[in-house]
Amino acid sequence: MSPEIKMLLNIFILGIGFMLMFTAFQTCGNIEQTVIKSFNSTEFHGSGYTSMAIIYGVFSASNLIAPSVVAVIGPQLSLFFSGLVYSGYIAMFIHPFTWSFYTFSVLVGIAAAVLWTAQGNLLTINSTDSTIGRNSGIFWALLQFSLFSGNLYIYLAWYDKVHILDKDRKTVFISLTVISLVGNFLFFLIQRVEPEALPLEASESLLPGDTSESDSVGVVPQSRGTLALDAFKKAIQLAVTKEMLLLSISIAYTGLELTFYSGVYGTCIGAMTRFGNNAKSLIGLSGIFIGVGEILGGSLFGMLNQCSHFGRNPVVLLGLLTHFLAFFLIFLNIAPDAPLAPEEGTELQGFITPNVEVAVLCSFLLGLGDSCFNTQLLSIIGFLYRDDSAPAFAVFKFVQSITAAVAFFYSNYLLLHWQLLIMVLVGFAGTLSFFMADWIVVCRRRDSDYDSI
Template identity: 25%
Template sequence: MASMDNNRDEEEPFVAAAASVDNSETLRNHTKDVHILSSAFLLIFLAYGAAQNLETTLNTKDDMGTISLGILYVSFTFFSLIASSVVRFMGSKNAVLLGTSGYWLFIAANLKPTWYTMVPASLYLGFAASIIWVGQGTYLTSTARSQARDYHLHEGTVIGNFNGEFWGMFASHQFVGNLISLAILRNGTEGSTTGTTLLFTVFLCSMTLGTILVCFLSKRVDGGEEGPKDSSVSLYSSLTSLSKSVITPLLDVRMLLIIPLIAYSGLQQAFVWAEFTEKIATPALGVSGVGGSMAVYGAFDTICSLTAGRLTSGIFSITWIVSAGLFLQAVVFLWILLKYSLTSGVLGIVYPLLMAAMLGIGDGVINTQLSALLGILFKHDTEGAFAQLKVWQSASIAVVFFINPYISLQVMVEIMLAALFVAAGGFLDLSAAVFSNPLLNMSLPFTSLRHRLSWPLILYSATWTSLLTLTVAVASFSPEIAFVSTISSFSQGCEQEGTIRVPLDVPGEVMCLPAHLFKRSTVTDSIVSLLFAALVVAVSAWVVRAMGLWEDDEATL
């Protein structure tokens, strides 16, 4: 017996050592998966992000680029409603892997851009984008939970650290991808652009590497997330659960007050992709310079995303950070609407880059704080809250891409300002309610809504009326869009029908731009603006009245 005890004592250190080796290996595996996932998304989205920025400037024939992106985000909106069920059925790793195929096909379609290649690729990418993002969130959360469980760590801290690494690397895709496009694209003669085939080939190689990296991810089994389910009952149950998670948040007044900010976050992103790149950056910098301006946008977006995340501590900090971001973007929109004009020399380059930086700061803080806000206010229904985030964001992005070919830059900027004021009013109203009653973190009773929505409606109407009055006054002196008025006097007929010639600083060189960039402000534009403003106020009032909330005079916060 003594001999057996001695043998057991001698074996115990080796067992403990083996367990230690296993634990360290498990740690390396968990962190390795985060590194792989982050690197894969960087390689995939540096290609897609830069391609999306160029879509409206390269594929201008019949507005094919703009309409393709509109189709993409309509598809994204629809499939976001069922993406959770697809990911549960396939497993998170398989969903991410399948999702990469949509981005690969979209870039490949741009090598030969026709309606027959771009429309199917856009439709499929909408589906792929919906499942890759749900799969990414599921996989990253599962990885963090495994790390916390295996090493007895605080789950929230680990989730925060893993998300910090992922989003830090992901945010840099705009900077890296647009630097690549800046290095490869060159302005050709008479407005043409050279190097597009080489650029999209490089992007395909980058996406292929990202897809290969996804294959090396470990499978996750936490919570039964991996592996197809054979039972049709299970799929039906998940669909039923998903429908509830999508509808239930809409019955919460807090979500109704946040939705305008969510929709605005999508609108301002689409404005940069569809309007800023085509109608401000391209005339000032050329098609090859779009990559440079978007690299500046991405750099400031990345820095401010990381900084805002570090500064976030609760509703109070979120309120100030979001307000600062909205203020900067409002300054840019008012600048474009009332003052901006295309100039030559250094200022002609500095102004678009400064706008890109300010828009990037706003985008970085708004999107970072939206995620934090939803996480704080909807702890018991996070999935439903983030489903609303994707649905409203993608829907608003689709709207911009579809209406872009039919309205002038002036009207689009006016719409952005109106949406910004509505979003700010709803968000600040919610923040004030939470400050006055911290219990509203958990719920916000419907009975107080009239008291809090009556003054925002008046504020929206007054602000929008003042803005339109100022716009009409400016238009009476200059009937053209501000930045167009400076360069329209230089316009000459180009060889290509329907384009306008703009002289560059280099003697003898010109750039041909589509005629729709030079639309004059018309009475129709003013009518559209007024109708949009009236629609915003009318819909807000209708929602309040339809829900039976207008009649309660006694409820207060």
Template identity: 25%
Template sequence: MDSREEEAPLVSSPDLESQSQLVRRSHTSDVHILSCSFLLIFLAYGAAQNLESTVLTVQNLGTTSLGILYVSFTFFSLAASPMVRSLGSKNAMILGSTGYWLFIAANLFPSWYTMVPAALYMGFAASIIWVGQGTYLTSTARSHAEDCKVHEGTVIGKFNGEFWGMFASHQFVGNLFSLFLLGDEELKHVTCHVHFEIIGGYSNPDGCGLVVRAMTGLCGLGAQLRKRDVKEEQEPKYVSFYSSVVSLSKLVTAPLLDTRMLLIIPLIAYSGLQQAFVWAEYTKHIVRPAIGESGVGGAMAVYGAFDAVCSLAAGRLTSGLPSITLIVSGGALIQTIVLLWILLKYSMVSGVLGVVYPLVMAAMLGMGDAVFNTQLNALLGLLFRDDTEGAFAQLKVWQSATIAVVFFVGPFVSLQAMVLVMIGVLVISMAAFLFLMLHSEKAFSPRTP
């Protein structure tokens, strides 16, 4: 009898090990599919956005559409939390991805009647796809940590590192293509001519390719990802309009009543500010004067490459709040060096250094962006277990708001003024962040299964 009892675990052990491996693979495969789907969608969207900003210059249709998009993104993000909670994170991402291929399609036939409605709808779509993404990835990490009996913070960091590393690679691929495509003025002229033909609808193989990539990403989200939202209670059949408004108001304002969120919001706002600075100011005031229009693609390819690699590295190094504190501090220091360099020391020089300096800045800015993307998402996932959707909604509200401000205000302020504002926001945001980490580490430390 005793021998049989000792042998029983040996018989079931392979089955248990096999089941554990299947569970581990199911979680990691969901992260792979999610990352690849977003890569495909944003490879298509990034190309369309570049087309819009470089070609749709008549009556500023392109830049106006982008401004409308980010304003819409900001306002819809306020209500994204209950929407994602109602739809489920997977369904929210599927619905949200439709806004991207609709926006791409609108670029093929641009006018005020197509671009403005598409930009408005995409603001809504972007709000729910990103809140859904943050919620889904965090839920997957928590399930993986629980099933595999590993530290939750480590898994959240690793999964965010993979996602943001894959996502950032779309900048490298897209901008590297732009570098070769816009290598000289003659080729640039031909490219713009082809773009106009594509927009006019006479010949649009490139446009069809963009739509196909976006739809491929959509299919990846819809067909492969597993649902992870479990509703514990039955929804009431009838809810009055007043009750619905009150419930929505509570969901929107609840995160703002949390001291932790109030202390993180300045850093979230800076993360959006530094992204918009790279897109709008760095390329215009640093790259173009130094290495020309054709060099923008190369500089942004360097930015994307360092963003992708450092996202993977930062995710691997994340294990909890102490590691997040150190990594964020390092990223903030790197970007501070770049900002002070631009403000105090930088001036165009001839020769090799004239090309090297902007590329070094691009690399350092990409490193900082990688840190803020991975660590802010990991931080929200660790601190806001009870309202994950609300936390990620606030992330997108403040990021998109600061991006919209830069798009609208940037043309009217100098580079030095913009850099001074960024330094001020960074100092305030890091002071608030460090206060939260130093005084709340024990109270908010993630639980180890």
């Protein structure tokens, strides 16, 4: 098997493994606030929003050490052990306790940093400059199939259920735990691509310790402690580069809207009593259409990345306009107190008569816009920091997760229209900063072309 085919196969295995893991975890995040409201137990007092705020807060801090972990144990084992923690968090909902709920929230935050740093490293070392856009699109599309399959299950399992019973909760979370574990073990199918068989541009992006230099005659291998320290220093250095500082505003926006579409919007739909008895099952239908938007965007924009004349900026602008349309329709269609409504829901409405079709359309638009931003951010970071992919993606997830943590925290207190306004302002600023960063990339590429003449 040629190295190019092996690299593409690795991307598909990586994407399918993440698809199964996040079929479980994203579905869990989408429904957990609704499940918690329905859980009758004197032993449990927790908030889904607070749990997610803890996860993303710890995730953010842990990104500073994640490159060191990946450098020491390698990306493959990093994926596997991190995935086991995700499975434990999901299994905890079979019979939750307050202490286990928040303990696993902390552990998942640490695991998430290692997981996504390893993912970014594997994506980069299995790509070249000419395939990084395509591979980002393939991975993103496969990952977002998780939203489709997991939420379809929720829609069918909870159809016409006003209250979620204990047996309903246990059945769902046992199934999700098994699905997550299958995804974890798939990571062992990823094959090592030998550095000498790779194009120079791909082999240079390997993490320290991933190459076979230590096996060469006369080369003294670095200690694991040195590898860890070097990876940590590199992450700090990359965080303050001009390009990363510009991209950080765009990345921050993806953290805010990740919080909204993965946790807040589904809760809002489930709280709308004016949607009738099927309001709870509509959480699953909403997730399905978010997934359809993500899959369509990941597939389409991954292919467009192959066309160098098309560029990244139009895709990001499309994402911003798509999200602005979604936010406006949600503002009209959903009651302002829906994010904070009790288990029995809210009797209020927005500025129009609540409409299920509009709610589902907004789910699709949220997914489509999210894929616009994320595919282009994966592409530009993979291009800019090819030689330091693990630290670069650690910085990416650090910024994204800290803003997601802030957003999950304020979701406990802010009415819907204030949450939408924050995303509008940050999204606009993030789009402008992305344009500036991409302009630097274009200038750098032009200078490189002139130097090669």
